[in-house]
Amino acid sequence: xxxxDFVLSVEGLTVSFDGFKAVDDLSFYVDEGEIxxxxxxxxxxxxxxxxxxxxxxxxxxxxxxxxxQEFTRMKEHEIVHAGVGRKFQTPSIYEDLTVFENxxxxxxxxxxxxxxxxxxxxxxxxxSVHEIAEMIFLKDHLYQRADLLSHGQKQWLEIGMLLIQDxxxxxxxxxxxxxxxxxxxxxAELLNRITQDRSVLVIEHDMQFVEDIxxxxxxxxxGKLLSEGSLEHVKNDPKVVEVYLxx
Amino acid sequence: xxxxxxxxxxxxxxxxxxxxxLALLLIVILPLSMDIFRLNLVGKYLTYAFVAVSLVLCxxxxxxxxxxxxxxxxxxxxxxxxxxxxxxxxxxxxxxQSTPGIPDFMDWNQLTELPWFWEPFHSLGFTxxxxxxxxxxFAYVIAVAMFKRRVGGVYFAIITQAIAAIITILIIGQQxxxxxxxxxxxxxTLAGWDIRSDYAKYVLYFLCVGCLFAVLLLSQFVMKSKxxxxxxxxxxxxxxxxxxxxxxxxxxxxxxxxxxxxxxxxGAMFTLQVGFMSPTLVGIVPSxxxxxxxxxxxxxxxxxxxxxxxxxxxAKTTMSEAFPELWLxxxxxxxxxxxxxxxxxxxxxxITLKEKLFSTLSSSESKTKPPVDKPAAESKAAIPNASPAxxx
Numbered sequence: 001x002x003x004x005d006f007v008l009s010v011e012g013l014t015v016s017f018d019g020f021k022a023v024d025d026l027s028f029y030v031d032e033g034e035i036x037x038x039x040x041x042x043x044x045x046x047x048x049x050x051x052x053x054x055x056x057x058x059x060x061x062x063x064x065x066x067x068x069q070e071f072t073r074m075k076e077h078e079i080v081h082a083g084v085g086r087k088f089q090t091p092s093i094y095e096d097l098t099v100f101e102n103x104x105x106x107x108x109x110x111x112x113x114x115x116x117x118x119x120x121x122x123x124x125x126x127x128s129v130h131e132i133a134e135m136i137f138l139k140d141h142l143y144q145r146a147d148l149l150s151h152g153q154k155q156w157l158e159i160g161m162l163l164i165q166d167x168x169x170x171x172x173x174x175x176x177x178x179x180x181x182x183x184x185x186x187x188a189e190l191l192n193r194i195t196q197d198r199s200v201l202v203i204e205h206d207m208q209f210v211e212d213i214x215x216x217x218x219x220x221x222x223g224k225l226l227s228e229g230s231l232e233h234v235k236n237d238p239k240v241v242e243v244y245l246x247x
Numbered sequence: 248x249x250x251x252x253x254x255x256x257x258x259x260x261x262x263x264x265x266x267x268x269l270a271l272l273l274i275v276i277l278p279l280s281m282d283i284f285r286l287n288l289v290g291k292y293l294t295y296a297f298v299a300v301s302l303v304l305c306x307x308x309x310x311x312x313x314x315x316x317x318x319x320x321x322x323x324x325x326x327x328x329x330x331x332x333x334x335x336x337x338x339x340x341x342x343x344q345s346t347p348g349i350p351d352f353m354d355w356n357q358l359t360e361l362p363w364f365w366e367p368f369h370s371l372g373f374t375x376x377x378x379x380x381x382x383x384x385f386a387y388v389i390a391v392a393m394f395k396r397r398v399g400g401v402y403f404a405i406i407t408q409a410i411a412a413i414i415t416i417l418i419i420g421q422q423x424x425x426x427x428x429x430x431x432x433x434x435x436t437l438a439g440w441d442i443r444s445d446y447a448k449y450v451l452y453f454l455c456v457g458c459l460f461a462v463l464l465l466s467q468f469v470m471k472s473k474x475x476x477x478x479x480x481x482x483x484x485x486x487x488x489x490x491x492x493x494x495x496x497x498x499x500x501x502x503x504x505x506x507x508x509x510x511x512x513x514g515a516m517f518t519l520q521v522g523f524m525s526p527t528l529v530g531i532v533p534s535x536x537x538x539x540x541x542x543x544x545x546x547x548x549x550x551x552x553x554x555x556x557x558x559x560x561x562a563k564t565t566m567s568e569a570f571p572e573l574w575l576x577x578x579x580x581x582x583x584x585x586x587x588x589x590x591x592x593x594x595x596x597x598i599t600l601k602e603k604l605f606s607t608l609s610s611s612e613s614k615t616k617p618p619v620d621k622p623a624a625e626s627k628a629a630i631p632n633a634s635p636a637x638x639x
Contacts, residue, residue: 117474
């Protein structure tokens, strides 16, 4: 397949941990501007796929192409600079720093040692932080230490930390897990707003949420691709019904 | 750290107060109230404070526990001692040796000429450069080997401790080149200026205080830059920092080398003021003592580290004069006690007291306003971590 239209092409991706293949010969393609949801039962390898794309885990075999860059040989921070943002399953923020500082550190400037030493908190940084804080509902908590935030607020903060990087591909690992109903609604709203001009890869269990946001769905099972297509198509696929939705 | 972005500068009003008080103590009160013997002793303790400050940077902020800071202290100290020893070993002064003109311990070890790596230490300029850059260079080699492979935490601490042991054994073993277990002793002049007179001791004491303040201000600048906040972030969530687009290992390498440089300056000041350098200041025991000074002062407070060093050493001197055999137990108990009861050391106690005072003042002032937790948040941000003795 030609990959010029795809923002992300994963081909023949395999990773084996001591002989156990967590991801096995997986191929899928994500279009520019697409929202793709990955679903699958526990242990299907969903989080591992995200780990592989963002360089946290090294692939045993296969290729991950982002536009025209090959990710399998790049380091984590290089992948970030290429335009990929990753949100972890449990909120992963800097709890000893304030909300402002959390966002500021994620601002894509001063990434080298001396860049960081000479980094100036100028108007562009401050405006950008305020803009993102407003977007993630944390405008009034800017100078609060991040560990005092609620679980949902921490999730938002991490999403905000990705947004300030302005990534072309956003990867979210269970963004609404552990959120209250109200927070969930706000988050869906937030995601709809921020996914306008970028591609998104989401892992999610909440089917209502999947229905709300997904353009296409990829179903994984035991590290392999089980089914792919619209949610409607996937839901009616007998293989999927058997391993996942039926239980 | 600041509560408002507009006041974000590296030196704030409260810092002026804290630095001013320390300067008052070190520049006015102590020199006026002590004889030169005691003041020289304070000067010696202050050289340990350089190491304690360096540990605040790499351990307190960066989460990198080094149990081998004595190595860098020693590298600085030995560089200084080599220069002074060469100057003290003029052919006239060493005429009774079988090979005049080389340091006495070399003569005792049947060496007949100065080893090649001693030669450049004829030059004071080279010596100063060596003090400043040899230790960071050595630290760089260690740090690149460890941090690029993502070795950290306890493993790193153990490796630094092993390095401290190895270097000590090396110094003791190579007696002819290093002076062995006695170290390099009988140092006399610095570029012709006698460092043993009372006057020289006063001058060196003030030089040491001056260097300490320079080191404190430089460290303050580093910690208040974005790099300081990044170090805290790395300590808490190394992975997240990577996925915010930073090459984490570079930052760890930088702060470890920077800390090594500060320690080396302290070592050089030690040699100048005490008049010798020996492996007893390089090994595991002094390296761990330095960590205790830092912990007692508060491992997140640069100035706290200075007070911690002074207090523990004052206690050590008093205690070991009265009960020499009990001192080590007392030191151990002190460390455990501090870590359990005051995880943020003296600085933590100070901040808690100030906070209490502040809240009673503000609550009596304005009963109408609802309580805002801004001051509390601010002072907590200044002491970001409350978990005791957690190196990673």
